[in-house]
Amino acid sequence: MLAYVVRRVLQFIPVFLGVTLLLFVLRAPGVLPGDPVRLITGERAISPELYQQVVEKHHLDRPLYVQYGYYLQGLLQGDLGTSFQRDMPVRDIFAAKFPNTVRLALAAIVIEIIIGIGAGMVSALKRYSFLDVFVTLSTSILVSVPVFWLGMVMQVLFGIKFKEWGLPFMPISGMSSAQFPDWAHIILPAITLASVSTAYTARIMRSQLLEVMGQDYIRTARAKGLSSNAVVWRHAFKNALIPVVTFIGIDLGAMMGGAILTETIFNWPGVGYEIFLAIGQRDWPIVMGGVIIIVFAVMIINLIVDISYAFLDPRIRYGGEVR
Amino acid sequence: MRAPAVTTPVAPTSRTLWGDAWRRLRRNKLAMAGLVWIVFMVILALSADLWVPQHFGDPERIDTENLLELQLQSPSAVHPFGTDRLGRDILSRIVYGARISLTVGVLATSISIVLGLFFGALSGYYGKILDTLIMRLADVFFAFPYILFAIALLAVLGRGYQNVFIAIGILGWPSIARVFRSSILSVKESEYVDAARVLGAGDSRIMVRHIMPNAIAPIIVYATMSIGSAILAEAALSFLGMGVTPPTPSWGLMLSEARGFLFSAPWLMIYPGAAILTTVLAFVLMGDGLRDALDVKLKEEG
Numbered sequence: 001m002l003a004y005v006v007r008r009v010l011q012f013i014p015v016f017l018g019v020t021l022l023l024f025v026l027r028a029p030g031v032l033p034g035d036p037v038r039l040i041t042g043e044r045a046i047s048p049e050l051y052q053q054v055v056e057k058h059h060l061d062r063p064l065y066v067q068y069g070y071y072l073q074g075l076l077q078g079d080l081g082t083s084f085q086r087d088m089p090v091r092d093i094f095a096a097k098f099p100n101t102v103r104l105a106l107a108a109i110v111i112e113i114i115i116g117i118g119a120g121m122v123s124a125l126k127r128y129s130f131l132d133v134f135v136t137l138s139t140s141i142l143v144s145v146p147v148f149w150l151g152m153v154m155q156v157l158f159g160i161k162f163k164e165w166g167l168p169f170m171p172i173s174g175m176s177s178a179q180f181p182d183w184a185h186i187i188l189p190a191i192t193l194a195s196v197s198t199a200y201t202a203r204i205m206r207s208q209l210l211e212v213m214g215q216d217y218i219r220t221a222r223a224k225g226l227s228s229n230a231v232v233w234r235h236a237f238k239n240a241l242i243p244v245v246t247f248i249g250i251d252l253g254a255m256m257g258g259a260i261l262t263e264t265i266f267n268w269p270g271v272g273y274e275i276f277l278a279i280g281q282r283d284w285p286i287v288m289g290g291v292i293i294i295v296f297a298v299m300i301i302n303l304i305v306d307i308s309y310a311f312l313d314p315r316i317r318y319g320g321e322v323r
Numbered sequence: 324m325r326a327p328a329v330t331t332p333v334a335p336t337s338r339t340l341w342g343d344a345w346r347r348l349r350r351n352k353l354a355m356a357g358l359v360w361i362v363f364m365v366i367l368a369l370s371a372d373l374w375v376p377q378h379f380g381d382p383e384r385i386d387t388e389n390l391l392e393l394q395l396q397s398p399s400a401v402h403p404f405g406t407d408r409l410g411r412d413i414l415s416r417i418v419y420g421a422r423i424s425l426t427v428g429v430l431a432t433s434i435s436i437v438l439g440l441f442f443g444a445l446s447g448y449y450g451k452i453l454d455t456l457i458m459r460l461a462d463v464f465f466a467f468p469y470i471l472f473a474i475a476l477l478a479v480l481g482r483g484y485q486n487v488f489i490a491i492g493i494l495g496w497p498s499i500a501r502v503f504r505s506s507i508l509s510v511k512e513s514e515y516v517d518a519a520r521v522l523g524a525g526d527s528r529i530m531v532r533h534i535m536p537n538a539i540a541p542i543i544v545y546a547t548m549s550i551g552s553a554i555l556a557e558a559a560l561s562f563l564g565m566g567v568t569p570p571t572p573s574w575g576l577m578l579s580e581a582r583g584f585l586f587s588a589p590w591l592m593i594y595p596g597a598a599i600l601t602t603v604l605a606f607v608l609m610g611d612g613l614r615d616a617l618d619v620k621l622k623e624e625g
Contacts, residue, residue, distance in 0.1 A: 014459055015459070015462050015463055015466055018459060018460065018462070018463035018466075019463050019466055019467065022463060022467075023475070026475055026476065026478075026479045027479065039478065039479065140353075140604065140607065140608065140611075141600070141604060143607060144551065144555075144600055144603040144604035144607050145600050146555055146558050146559065146562075146575075146578070146596060146599045146600065146603075147559075148558075148559065148562050148578060149578060149592070149595075149596035149599065149600065152578070152581070152582070152585060152592050152596070153592075153596070155585055156585050156586075156589055156592070160585070160586055253468070254468060256468065257467075257468020257469065257470055257471050258468065258470065260470060260471070260474075260563065261470070261559055261562070261563070264562075264563065265582075275471075275474070276563055276564070279474070279563060279564045279565055280564055284478050287474065287475070287478050288475060288478060291471045291472075291474060291475045294468060294471055295466065295467055295468065295471065298466065298467075298468055299466050302466070
C-alpha cells in the first residue's frame with residue numbers, strides 16, 4: 001500500500017514539473033509571439049523605465065533556465081505575481097474566491113452522484129423502456145449543450161418566466177441576497193455545472209451495470225434463488241460502481257476548470273468569475289494566476305482521488321496500473 | 324507449355340470495410356439525421372454570400388442612421404430571428420457564424436490530427452525513451468482543464484479567429500496520439516508487419532501502407548466528435564471574451580452579447596444557442612454512428 005502511494009506521488013513530480021514548465025514556456029520571452037512584459041503589466045502603455053524595471057525584477061534578461069528556476073521558486077512560495085491594475089498580489093485576490101468555487105463544485109458533484117447514478121441504474125434495469133430511451137436521448141443532448149447557454153435558458157425559465165407565471169422562482173445571480181436564503185442561490189449554478197458530467201455519469205453507470213448484469217456470477221446469484229433486489233444491490237451495484245467512481249473523481253477536477261463558464265453566467269464570485277472579469281480588463285497576471293490555482297487544485301485532487309482508489313480497490317494496489 | 328490460367332468470374336460481392344460501414348451507418352437514423360444537419364449547415368455556410376445579405380442584411384455592418392428603429396426587434400417576417408442591439412439581423416449573423424464555427428472545428432481538428440499522428444507514430448512505433456517522453460507530455464496536457472489551458476494560450480497568443488483554432492488544435496493532439504499509439508502497438512508485432520519488413524519495406528512504408536489502414540477507423544470516429552467539441556470550445560472561448568473578436572459573427576460571441584438582454588430580448592440568446600446545440604449534437608450523433616458502423620471501441624470519457 002505504502003509502496004503504491006509512494007510510487008503514485010513520485011509519478012506526480014514529472015507531471016508537476018511538466019505543467020509548470022509549460023506555464024513558464026507560455027510566458028517566456030522569445031518562445032511564443034507576444035511580449036512577456038505585456039503579460040505582467042497588462043495592456044497599458046508603460047514608460048521605458050518601468051519596462052526596464054519589470055524586465056529586471058522578473059529576471060527576463062537572464063537565460064531561460066535561470067528564469068524557470070526563479071519562476072518555480074516563486075510558485076512554490078505561493079507567489080502568483082501582482083495585478084498591475086489593482087496593485088495587489090494575485091494570491092490575495094483569489095484567497096477569498098477559492099472556497100466559493102469549491103463549494104459550487106461540491107454541490108455539483110452531489111447532483112452528479114445522485115441523479116447520474118440514479119438515472120443510469122433506472123436506464124439499465126429497465127432497458128428499452130420509455131425511461132431508458134428518455135435517459136439515453138437526454139444524455140446525448142446534454143453532452144452537446146453549451147453549458148453557458150443552458151445556464152441562460154434556466155435563468156430565463158426559472159428566474160423570470162416562473163415569476164411571471166406566479167410559480168416559486170429562483171435567484172439567478174450572485175451568492176446571497178435579501179430576497180432569498182443563501183442555499184437557494186447555489187441551486188441553478190450547481191445544476192448547470194453538473195449537467196454535462198451527470199449525463200456522462202448516467203451513460204457510464206448504464207453501460208457498466210448492463211455489463212455486470214450479464215456476467216456469470218450474477219446468473220449464479222439468481223440461480224441460487226436470491227431476489228432481484230439482492231442481486232442488484234449486493235452483487236451488481238458495487239462492481240458496476242467502480243468505473244463510475246473513477247469518473248466522478250476525475251470529474252471533480254474537471255468541474256473546477258469548467259466552473260469558469262457557470263460562474264460567469266451566474267455572477268458566482270469564484271475563481272472562474274474573477275478570471276472572466278480579468279479577461280475583460282486585460283489583467284493578465286490575474287488570468288494566469290487563476291489558471292495556475294485551478295490547475296494545481298485539479299492536479300492535487302486527481303492525486304488524492306488516485307490514492308484513495310487504492311484503498312477501495314485492491315486490484316489497483318497490486319496491479320500497479322492506475323485506471 | 325503451361326496452360327493459360329483460367330479466371331473464373333467472381334461474383335461481385337466486393338464488400339469492403341467502407342462499403343459495410345456505410346451500409347450500417349445508413350440504417351442508423353440518428354446518425355443520418357446528424358449527417359443531414361451537417362450537410363445542411365455546410366451548404367448554408369458556403370452559399371451565404373448568395374442570398375443572406377440580399378434578404379436579411381449584412382452580418383457585421385451597423386446602420387448607425389436607423390439604429391433606433393432597427394435595434395432589438397423581435398422576430399418578424401423581415402427578420403425571422405429578430406435583430407441585435409446594433410440592429411443587425413440575427414439570422415444573417417447565425418448563417419455567417421456557421422462559417423466561423425465549421426471552419427474552426429475543421430481546422431482545429433486537422434491540427435490535432437497532424438500533431439496527434441506525428442507524436443502517436445513516434446511514440447508507438449519507436450517506443451522506448453521517446454514513448455515515455457511523449458506520453459508524459461500527454462499527461463501534462465491532460466492535467467490541464469481544457470478551457471483554462473486555451474485561455475492561458477490565448478492570453479499569450481492574443482485573441483482572434485486564427486489563434487482560436489490554433490489553440491484548440493494544439494490542445495487536441497494528446498487524445499489522437501493516444502488512440503493512434505495504441506492502434507500501432509496492437510499491430511506492430513503482427514506477422515504481416517514482420518513480413519513486410521522482411522520484404523524490405525522501410526519504416527515510412529510500413530507506417531503508411533500497413534499500419535495506417537488499421538488505425539484509421541478510430542481516428543475518423545475521434546475526429547468527427549472532435550469537430551463538435553472544437554465548435555463548443557470556440558463558442559465558450561468567444562463567450563468569455565477570449566476568442567473571436569467583434570464584430571465577427573461567432574455564435575459564442577452572440578451569446579455573450581445576449582447576456583444583458585435575457586429578459587427584454589430572449590431571442591438574442593435562443594437562436595445562437597440552438598445553432599450551437601444542434602450542430603454539436605449532429606457531430607456527436609454522427610460520431611456515435613461511425614463508431615458503431617466501424618466497430619470501434621473507444622473508452623467513454625469526459
